[in-house]
Amino acid sequence: MPVKISDKIRMMTGNEACAEGAIAAGCLFFGGYPITPSSEIAEYLSRRFPIIGGKFIQMEDEIGAMGSVIGAALTGMKAMTATSGPGFSLKQENIGYASMAEVPCVIIDVQRGGPSTGMPTLPAQMDVQQARWGTHGDRGVIALTASSAQETFEQTIHAFNLAERYMTPVVLLIDEITGHTTEKVTLPDYDSIERVDRKRPTEPPETYLPYKYTDDCIPTLAPFGTGYRYNVTGLCHNETGFPTNDPKEIERLILRLTEKIVKNRHEIINCKRTMLDDAEIAIFAYGSVARSARQAVLQLREEGIKAGLLEPTVLWPFPSEIVLKIAEQVDSFLVAEMNLGQMAREVELASKCKASIHRLNRVDGSPISPPQIVGKIKEVV
Amino acid sequence: MFDYLPYIREWNFPHIWCSGCGDGIVLKALIRATDGLGIHRDEAVMVSGIGCSSRTPGYVDVNTLHTTHGRALAFATGVKHASPNLNVIVVTGDGDATAIGGNHYIHAARRNIDITVLLYNNYIYGMTGGQVSPTTRKGDRASTAPFGSIEPPFNISGLAKAAGASFVARGDVYNVKKLEKLIKLAIQKKGFSLLEILSPCPTAWGRRNKMGHPVQLMEWLRDSTVSMEKWEKMTDEEREGKIRTGVLHDVARPEFTDEYAKLVKRLKAEK
């Protein structure tokens, strides 16, 4: 367990901060399967949950872990799992189920390199597009990221709030560096944390429709056991929750799964900005790479180069409008990421040729360092 | 006459099952059994995977959860662990539970979590068009075993017992009264209860294997199933081609959610 400085300030790894964030968010169920570099999240909660009234279970595999989380969430609990690349792949089918049945839950992916078993102990950011398109079918997706232990704590809480508000699985993508870096975390007073709980039905069971069409596109799923008996399925269903083959009903459902995210994107999207106001070159970086980029920006400014940093803390929905605005202002973008350009594609699309897009990619299991970014910017400028 | 209507979702009928299918017989036996046990519908959760049998929950007016292929037991484990007061029944098939969901099957049994599993064995993948399944008998024809299956079948009841289930039984859709009794016993038993229900598929299995008429399947069940009492008195020769039905295994074993509650209590005491 992390060492306490006081009740409020602790030295924690990102993984420990994630687990603590889940507790702070009101999560009471964890179903997981061991996988490096995420296992410390499961270990932390296996120690804490039996003491604080939560339920922990190590399932027989990654698929089962995701299934148990959805089952628990349907009883009204806030539930989550944690994994890494290979496990994230295995969980995709049931993540799709949670999207389709609109079951709120949180999936932590502590990214390592891939494909396949790849680099279990080394960092990467190769699951970014998988978080968007990993499961089959069209649907809206919310995926967050974090660059420090403090931010991981906060983003885990945020992930639960978004899941409950929009009735959808939410993915938090961190990487091995963030997961395993030990640093200072200042914990807020847990009573003061804003927690969102899913809507509860106000009508009597006789007139209740779990997937009723509403303006906000968000269904109201009563916890199992509370007197509202309904059906949950991964098949296309109508507002009663029962399967349907009616083309109109099907289209309505599939559009709504995307619309509920797109319509509310301004509420969901968030970016941090560093020295962007007068920037001529903008770095686009997220997760642990954003830390290197922040340091690089400071150094470049000292040398008189007008660099700035756009750091999305929400990767999906993608901040297209924000990127376009910056593209209209700067000469060029440098997208730095530990993959072969998974987000650079999005920046290219969003910037509509208003700025030139450069890439800094690293896929050897080593972090992107500030000198590397500085060097690349000088080459571009 | 027994009134089924309060227990079913009438608006979802007619059901999807073929004429001659035994799954409707199980549905009625299940309703009579749960009625007899006085289970409150608000506290019952029926979980299923994918396949013909897995459509059952859609017709029953309880909390119902139709999941992904093979994963019913994983979802059900989450439901039961999160809310142990709920009565959790899993409805699944031979392919769903013992092929794609085989891992969840043996581990749920190992944990001995208090879930009742009604495993409809129809000897085939029915919904997808009659492909060979883990319980298809050697030599039987299937759409993916056009020359007869060359693989030995799973003994799925034996598998549950070996994995640690505290209750294992086998029933069939011909001996309906007995089936109803076995469903009751399975639900009443604390721990992982597996009831294998022989409900051979007339459309996808029977037709390919010289039992194309549902009556033939019923006759086959009538003639090949034997009670445990009778089985005990039979010679090995007589047992050839016969299938035991009844309670195969019934022991007391620590149950998962109880063990978790004990752990919580122990930690509280240590505090």
Next chain:
Amino acid sequence: MDRYEIRLSGSGGQGLILAGKILAEAVVIYDGRNAVQTQSYGPEARGGASKAEVVISDSDIDYPKAVELDLLLSLTQESCTKYICDLKKSGILIVDSGAVKDIPHGDYRIYEADISDLAVKEIGKAVVTNIVALGILTRIAGVASEEAVRKAILARVPKGTEEINKKAFDTGLRVGGELLAESKRS
């Protein structure tokens, strides 16, 4: 930039990641400065290459990994050979002389001590090699107060092992002091 970068290197199972965590905790919790600790390791729980890094600063630490080392501790020849290139000019190199026979030449301040041997001979337990090393490092680097590191050790180590860990740390401090005095004389 006011960063002080330390790398503790050796093989898996030598407790270097724990030593790094203790050092970072000492700096943040008891000295009230800022520090981050990172690590990299192979698939083995024992053996293989292992390193822990601690970056110390008085301000926010963005990039958490070491770029240019102020101090390198090496408990194996392999790690010393591999990481020496990251040590900056006039940086501190502390090696376990029992394991590192081929000490790289260069513009470094080199301190040699038979660290694992000290743990076995003076404490009676090889398992406290990391804490002896931490003592030596603490005295030589002077970036964390000895009191802070001592408190951080006691907060981390398993109950019942406080005494031998204290003894191990004191041994390290003493040897570190001797090495410093020696280097000043020469």
